[in-house]
Amino acid sequence: MTGKRERGLHELYADDPERADALVFDRRADASRRGFLRGAGLAGMGAAVGGTIPFAGTMPAGLVPAAMAQPVQQAQAGPPAEKGPKILKMDGKADLVVLGDKPVVAETPAHLLDDEVTPTEKFFVRNNGLTPDPASMPSDPKAWKIKIDGEVNTPLDITLGDLMTRFPQVTHKLMLECGGNGRSFFVPEARGNQWTNGGAGCAEWTGVRLADVLKAAGLKSTAVYTGHYGADPHLSGDATKPSISRGVRLEKAMEEHTIIAFKMNGKDIPLIHGAPARLIVPGWAGSTSAKWLNRIWVRDKEHDGPGMGGFSYRMSKKPIVPGSKGDEKDTVILESMPVRSIVTFPAHGTRLAGGTRKIDLRGHAWAGDNTVQSVEISIDYGATWKKADVKAPANKFAWQRFTASIDLPSAGYYEIWSKATDSKGATQPFQAGHWNPQGYGGNPVSRVAVLVET
Numbered sequence: 001m002t003g004k005r006e007r008g009l010h011e012l013y014a015d016d017p018e019r020a021d022a023l024v025f026d027r028r029a030d031a032s033r034r035g036f037l038r039g040a041g042l043a044g045m046g047a048a049v050g051g052t053i054p055f056a057g058t059m060p061a062g063l064v065p066a067a068m069a070q071p072v073q074q075a076q077a078g079p080p081a082e083k084g085p086k087i088l089k090m091d092g093k094a095d096l097v098v099l100g101d102k103p104v105v106a107e108t109p110a111h112l113l114d115d116e117v118t119p120t121e122k123f124f125v126r127n128n129g130l131t132p133d134p135a136s137m138p139s140d141p142k143a144w145k146i147k148i149d150g151e152v153n154t155p156l157d158i159t160l161g162d163l164m165t166r167f168p169q170v171t172h173k174l175m176l177e178c179g180g181n182g183r184s185f186f187v188p189e190a191r192g193n194q195w196t197n198g199g200a201g202c203a204e205w206t207g208v209r210l211a212d213v214l215k216a217a218g219l220k221s222t223a224v225y226t227g228h229y230g231a232d233p234h235l236s237g238d239a240t241k242p243s244i245s246r247g248v249r250l251e252k253a254m255e256e257h258t259i260i261a262f263k264m265n266g267k268d269i270p271l272i273h274g275a276p277a278r279l280i281v282p283g284w285a286g287s288t289s290a291k292w293l294n295r296i297w298v299r300d301k302e303h304d305g306p307g308m309g310g311f312s313y314r315m316s317k318k319p320i321v322p323g324s325k326g327d328e329k330d331t332v333i334l335e336s337m338p339v340r341s342i343v344t345f346p347a348h349g350t351r352l353a354g355g356t357r358k359i360d361l362r363g364h365a366w367a368g369d370n371t372v373q374s375v376e377i378s379i380d381y382g383a384t385w386k387k388a389d390v391k392a393p394a395n396k397f398a399w400q401r402f403t404a405s406i407d408l409p410s411a412g413y414y415e416i417w418s419k420a421t422d423s424k425g426a427t428q429p430f431q432a433g434h435w436n437p438q439g440y441g442g443n444p445v446s447r448v449a450v451l452v453e454t
């Protein structure tokens, strides 16, 4: 032994998971990496996670326990020695976890996504540029103007007031999810904001159907795509540059749940979420749901605004070597978001009173354009699964509630894993697959660590 103190397992897992793993698991037993937890390793890992591990026998080698791999996203919780996440300080917003300051990006911890309809204060925030200065906006929101031009017979330059009276209003619970949600699960790390599962929410939105507005403008036969513009200034302050401008195939624009919204949860949309009007393109990458909407340019080809090129919002068509550069030519635009489930109760990092032998858990699951067919829960690292009860969505493009009652055999450290399968049969993988440079489509089974005290 040298004089150097062996670092704690916790730290070691953060810095050097390979080595930590070698200490914990016996690799000699099986060269294919499926080692078994060995006595000393088991004790070490138990100490690091805070208790014995009842299902250690089925814990796969190489698995970094969720207690170490995933930050506890509670403002006041977690071991005191650990530094907590950075919490958003913004009027009208709950304790969201800050992923970036400029532009402001903040995600909702899974346990704050427990409401059936996500309250506005708990809704995640994703800016690409600056929030527009309220002084630059009309004092009467009804005077806000939206232009519809491009491949239409009659370009419109319509005020929000006219939009509200001219077209029927609809209200739906709609999923909005950042295209990069789940990015933090990629190994090696992919470029961009390191979302866990909290770049998503299901609020109730009121607005008019984009289809009705496009029909009123009269689509030309050449119309195939939309290009969306908002009033938010580019980070550089250059007024000629949009911060982002994405679009969708005409088919999605004409879908009856794609709306120009002006109310969020029954109230005027707050500034940070795109006041006074924004698009909601439910189930597709959130970047298509332009905030502070002031123009829709109907295109005769795929839109080419900022955010439509390079590797932005693109998945790779062919497998690429994780961590490599990839080739833009082998990518396709990310449209519908993949199937995902989150456990919203109990919270990750919860300590349960000694004697607890049962948990009635809850969560939400969703699947882009598809519905969720089933959700399964495992507390033994995927060795066995139990079907959760899954409710139908409140309407198309709303998330779905699942509940399950699970029995715990004894005190100790548990991980609750949830895995959803969509109506097309696609399921959440164990590890984020289809690695791509900007990390889209990361939807591995979700994991929540709990500790039952002795």
Ligand SMILES: Nc1nc2c(c(=O)[nH]1)N[C@H]1C(S)=C(S)[C@@H](COP(=O)(O)O)O[C@H]1N2
Pocket (backbone or CB within 6 Å): 123, 124, 125, 126, 127, 128, 129, 176, 177, 178, 179, 229, 230, 231, 232, 243, 244, 272, 273, 274, 285, 286, 287, 288, 289, 290, 291, 292, 293
């Ligand atoms: N004008 C404008 N619209 C925008 C953005 C933006 O930066 N500017 N961000 C997009 C992205 S990437 C996402 S995920 C959603 C986030 O919406 P929210 O901040 O209301 O949660 O808005 C989208 N609409």
Ligand SMILES: [Mo]
Pocket (backbone or CB within 6 Å): 126, 177, 178, 179, 180, 285, 286, 287
């Ligand atoms: Mo996003």
